[in-house]
Amino acid sequence: MVLAGVIVADYVKHLAGGWRTTYAVGVVLATYLNVFVLVAQLFKRIPVLFLLAPTQSEPPFALTQVLVLALFVWLGVGAVKGFRAGRSVL
Numbered sequence: 103m104v105l106a107g108v109i110v111a112d113y114v115k116h117l118a119g120g121w122r123t124t125y126a127v128g129v130v131l132a133t134y135l136n137v138f139v140l141v142a143q144l145f146k147r148i149p150v151l152f153l154l155a156p157t158q159s160e161p162p163f164a165l166t167q168v169l170v171l172a173l174f175v176w177l178g179v180g181a182v183k184g185f186r187a188g189r190s191v192l
Contacts, residue, residue, distance in 0.1 A: 104132045126181040134174040141166055 108128035115121035145151045145163050155163035 104128050104135070108132065122185055123182055126185045127178060130174060130178040130181050134171070134178075137170055137174070138167065141170055 105128070108125055111117060111121040111125040111128065117125055141163075142158060145155050145158055145166075151162075154160065
C-alpha cells in the first residue's frame, strides 16, 4: 500500500505540491519496513544474534529495532526537509 502511494505521487501527480512529501515519506517508510524484516531475519538466522534473542521479544532485539526506527525517523525528516520543489532528484 505504501508503494502504491509513492507510485501515484511520482507518476500520476509528478511530485506536485504535497505529493512531494507523500513521495519522500513513502519511500522512507517502505525502506524502513524492508529493514525491519531484515533485522528480524538476521536475529533468526545468525547464531550469535539468535542466542541474544531467541524469541525476538528480548531487550537486544527491541533495542535494535528502536535504533533502526530512530535512524529512519531521522532520515525521513531529512528527506522531507531536503526534498524541496525545484531540486533535482538525481
